[in-house]
Amino acid sequence: MTAPVNTSPRRGLLTAVCLACALALTACGAKQDVIQARSTKPFTVALDFFPNADHAAIYSAIAHGDFRAVGLDVRPVAPPTPSAPLSLLESGRADMAISYEPEVLLARDKGAKIVSIAALVQRPLTSIISINHSITKVSELAGRTVGTAGIPYQSAELHAALAHAGVDPASVKEIDVGFNLLPAMLSGHVDATIGGFWNYEAIELRLMHRDPTVIPINQAGVPTDNDLVLVVREEEARMRGQDLRAFLQALTRGEQEVRAQPAQAAAEVRAANPSLMPRLQLESIKRTLPAAVPGAGEPFGWQNPNDWAAFASWMFNEHLIAHNPANAGYPPYTNEFLPGQGI
Secondary structure (H helix, E strand, O other), rough: OOOOOHHHHHHHHHHHHHHHHHHHHHHHHHHOOOOOOOEEEEEEEOOOOOOOHHHHHHHHHHHHHHHHHOOOEEEEEEEOOOHHHHHHHHOOOEEEEEEEEHHHHHHHOOOOOOOEEEEEOOOOOOEEEEEOOOOHHHHOOOOEEEEOOHHHOHHHHHHHHHHHOEEEEEEEEEEOOOOOOHHHHEEEEEEOEEEEEOOOHHHHHHHHHOOOOOEEEEHHEEEOOOOOEEEEHHHHHOOOOHHHHHHHHHHHHHHHHHHHHHHHHHHHHHOOOOOOHHHHHHHHHHHHHHOOOOOOOOOOOOOOOHHHHHHHHHHHOOOOOOOOOOOOOOOOOOOOOOOOOOO
């Protein structure tokens, strides 16, 4: 939606992450998960897009009083444009923003003091989608026209997928169709698109009986990233660790409630945005739930250190960012505030 084991190595990485947090976020303090609170404080969350199934856990936690139970009056706000959430966050008009891992890395590369504290999904949602039945794999895009949303890193993802499939990117015509990805396909203006989500636009096409071919970018030669992440200002991570832990504790309960009653969760999302198609929201929630499950033994919201490192390196090697995040003073993410984590 242009607008996500062997535990011993991971435990070693967790130790490194916690050490980084101890060094960079010195005011985090010892872990103390919140159970309940007597009063609430406003807490604004800038969504990445209009309210939809991707935000089900948030709206479920609101509806069930989970945020209020930990002292937060959570208020989601839809951004004026899909590129606005991080700007709202940086300017102090939001306490948290939902964004995308590439956007976080791009913003930090330009000097933004932000950090991702949780992943709403564990693998990319962005996909190459086509309703042209002669296109069933990336190699068949040779000589075709692909619509993009005009986002540079998605164009780089397309080029990487084409190269991985042995296709010369120069043989594929790219057209910037903005956010009109579905109309561009349905009208025949393009043969395929990149930028739509397998858990939203692809489902919408199936409900229209268009039988789309859907290729998630991490299945086409692009490293895995978290398409949806929760982001805060660095200073907030230093000073408001208890609020962030409280938020994620309540959000975890919201996710559990979505799993228990997906139809009710879909209704709660539609209450926030009555224009949504009921069946599309329910199907999207059902399809997304498995992608929200982290590795064995890890809490909801876990961010895989290896995946972050690989994707950041890919962006650097593709010249999408000028500075290697591996050399930054602190990581672009932390798992410090997730339930059961901390120092």
